Amino acid sequence: MMANGDDIRPSPEAMLKLAQAEEVTAELGKLKIFLGYAAGVGKTYAMLEAAQQRKKDGRDVLAGYVESHGRPETDTLLEGLELLPRKNVTYMGVALQEMDLDAILTRRPQIVLVDELAHSNAPGSRHEKRWQDVEEILEAGIDVYTTVNIQHFESLNDVVTQITGITVRETVPDRLLDLAFEIKLIDIPPEDLLQRLHEGKVYIADQAAKAIEKFFRPGNLMALRELSLRRTAARVDDQMRAYMETRSIAGPWPTAERLMVCVSGSPYSEKLIRATCRLAEELKAQWFTVYIETPGVGRHIRENRELIWHNLRLAEGLGAQVATVSATDISAAVMEYAHKHNITKIVIGKPNKSRWRELISPPIVDSIIRFSGAVDVVVVSFEPEQHKKSVPKQRQRRPFELGGYAASCALIAVATLLCELLRPFLEPTNMVMFYLLAVVVASVRFGRKPAMLSALLGVLAFDFFFVPPIMTFAVADTQYLLTFLGLFVVGVVISTLMARARERAEVIRVREVQTASLYYLSRDLAASADIDAVLKALVRNVEEALEAQVVILLPEGERLDIVAFSAGLILDIKEQAVADWAFRNNRMAGRATDTLVSASLIYLPLQTPASVLGVIGVRLRHDRSYHSPENRRLLDAFATQAAMALERIQFSRQAEQAQILQARENLERALLNSISHDLRTPLATVTGVLSSLRDDESRLSEQERSELLETAAGEAERLNRFVGNLLDMTRIEAGAVRLHLEPCDVQDLVGCALAALEQRIGNREISFKMLPVMPLVPMDLVLMTQVVVNLLDNSLKYSPPGKPIEIVASTESSWLLLEVADRGQGVPEHDLKRVFDKFYRIPIPEGAGGTGLGLSICKGIVEAHGGEISAENRTDGGLRIVIRLPLRTTERQHHDF
Amino acid sequence: MTSEHTTDNLPRILIIDDELAIRRFLHTVLSRTEYALHEAENGHTGLAAAATFRPDVILLDLGLPDLDGIEVLRRIREWSPVPIIVLSVREREDDKVAALDAGADDYLTKPFGVSELRARIRAALRRSLQQTPEPVFVSADLSVDLSERRVTSHGEVIFLTPTEYDILRLLVTHAGKVMTHSQILKQVWGIAYLEQPHVLRVNISNLRRKIEADPSRPRHIITEPGVGYRLKVMEKAS
The missing domain is CATH 3.40.50.2300 (Response regulator)
Structure with missing residues (x-):
């Protein structure tokens, strides 16, 4: 962000940020934090005072959770406020009272009072922490008033520990401070606070009394007070800056710093992260936390997996962008990441390796500094006593380790036996080779430590049995000392190398498996053309890759439906509610997350940049699998891939639908055009005739008058026919026509049709041939009469007046065949199917004035009877329409169509 | 009004x-x-x-x-x-x-x-x-003498089955008016036959064959599709 004196326009980034913030706050409720520096400063009191004021202003205020600790002044202030009953939660037989989050969300007040923001909820609650509850309330658009002490803010956590010597476990992310619409600092001088403490006005839980007493020392209080004042001042400063940025007020702009901190499984990493966070805040900089995973430290990863995961989560919670990078060379990877992300400052911990180890492997800090170029490197040091904070290492004993030691001993015993057998033929120094072989075997088969044991035992056995004086550990020839040393050192080196090679292979194997499973999934997904296939591929691949049980939920209207799941996995209502939460909030939830941890599955939203498409729930076989970064990464990758595949299918569906819609629109437009033309033309004639009769009657001769009337009557007739056809077509298409099937005489059918057309037929020759005996055919006589009328009408229109029209009725197995044939021009071959389409008209120069609906109505009616209609050109000229009707009623005809 | x-x-x-x-x-x-x-x-x-x-x-x-x-x-x-x-x-x-x-x-x-x-x-x-029905109905070439139960076409006597005659008589007494299927069925066969429209069709078909010159273009007994039948009244000459 560059700004100079002449540039008076606000920077686009600043405006965008502001717009985003406004957009978010438009939906979010407003958070007001009553911030104190210790218990007893009067936060709750101040909050209630404010709440009473709001209530007087006519706002809807609800006390969601207020802890008065029995102080009478506070209780007085509670009067008149609506108190929400607390929810009783039983955990391990202990009854606990918690805030009823769901009741608040249903009650939907304008303002909710939530005391003690840093509170940890009872296990089994939806969220681990109360601040998460508050976030959800805010997201629902409800304002929240809350209280919290400064020492609970995450980035200040270690500073507070340093000042007071007390580690605060209940922490709140700093982003809540940024989120707050208003922060009210509740400040009283430490002397007054101490006075209140002595008067017993400060609530102290009995069990914590001692610790709290230590806490309430004047020095501590002063430091904490300063901390809270400074933090509030920093926030005011932030607001000022934001204001200046949007108003283009030139000022001391901070440079666009981007910080990066490298962490490992080291116990210092946490402190490193907090330090970087504070630095980033001071510099107003974006910051990144990177963990470089190298194959060489594979074992290290396993042991510190928990710690690394914990550290990365912490960094995420503090607002960092978190990444794990795999590389062989740490410093190169760090620099590559830094360059890629335009990092300006790299923060690393000061190494605490001893001098001699530095000689063997130079510290990474050195090489990073050497290659850093334009990037600043900040090295942070730690006090040694910090070490005790480290999370106890969870060493996983390999099951066969003890066995390995035993086997190593056995190997040495075997080597000794062999040497004993070969003693007559071998020099003692050559026997060393057998022991060396045993060490190599041990290191290949049993790992590093058993191999080292075997090296040691080998030396001892060799000394005891074969080095003179035999059967003692004494050594006559001092040259053997060199042999011992050689044997031992070679054993140790070999076993170390082997162990490292194994670990490297293991890391590669794990990576290989992950890569392969991702590859399989993406291959399967690419091959999936519909949602079902995608779901199947996803379930199968996640099952195989993670040895897990999977469930996938997709939104169906308002709720989530289970659309795919592993065999044997059943979701109860509670689990579905967790999935639902993950979907609505677009955050992961369930086991091993921050939210609704009591669930037995972990739920990840299937999200793309554009939307959330569903939720995937996974149950892993082992508890520790949930915390493995590899699994988490793989899960994330799976979820992303699946979401993209689902989105792709949705998009292609939408495109298809848009196409269909377009085609339908075109058709409808053509239809409307045609209809309006067909309706208006006869109307125009009728209107014209009528107006000329009304206005020019005297000037018209008798013959002209009768001609005009004849034309108008014909057109009116045509209009009536067209409207009738349109109505029929609409009825058929709307399915409003009900067939009244009755056994009918085909002769009667033809007779009715001929009668209806009597006038039009005039003297035209129409022949009707049928078998001497015809069965009665089940049909709807009215509709079928109309079919025959339409066919005859077409024949009359499209064939020359002198040529005959032929009707033939016959049967063919179980079908009635009814043909109407004329001697007209026929229809172009490629249009034979299209003649039954709506508004198809045979292009005749003069235009016979058809509606273009007749044949399509015929088709609709005949098909409703379970019959078929087709058109063919007669070999000797003319068109033949053939109707086939079933002689017996079929199932279908009893239904409406 | x-x-x-x-x-x-x-x-x-x-x-x-x-x-x-x-x-x-x-x-x-x-x-x-x-x-x-x-x-x-x-x-x-x-x-x-x-x-x-x-x-x-x-x-x-x-x-x-x-x-x-x-x-x-x-x-x-x-x-x-x-x-x-x-x-x-x-x-x-x-x-x-x-x-x-x-x-x-x-x-x-x-x-x-x-x-x-x-x-x-x-x-x-x-x-x-018309207070009392005419005993003899005449329409073009068809004449029905209700008192003598005699039907002639072009002057020739036509023999009808009792059912055919009953149908024709019903149509004659309501000449020019549409009789619905159910009205004819009820009055000729009785109420039990209401659901048996095919007997009516067969009889009409036979009746036409006897009194119509071209049964596929009937001039006397006109089918009103879906409704019923009507006996057309025509002037004598034709």
């Missing part, structure tokens, strides 16, 4: 229709042909007029604003056998059958031609004015 006609001996026609345009049109085409007209624009005034005006023919529209036309029909039929011709835009056969079964004498679908309307009115008047 009174007619301006003073002559009492003209046939009286009651028009029950809510459409002013239709009423005006009917008024124009019918008053010239010497009828005494009375108009009612809804069902209730129509019912009242039927009682006070005592029409010889009623022209009834089914789509009335206050009462359904079928209901009007039923209420008139409760006390009067006056011929009722239904004029309606409802062209579905269900509606026709319902109106005819409710007691309508004839059914004309709008739009209709004036000459068609006049013919139907004449036929209805003939039926209502």
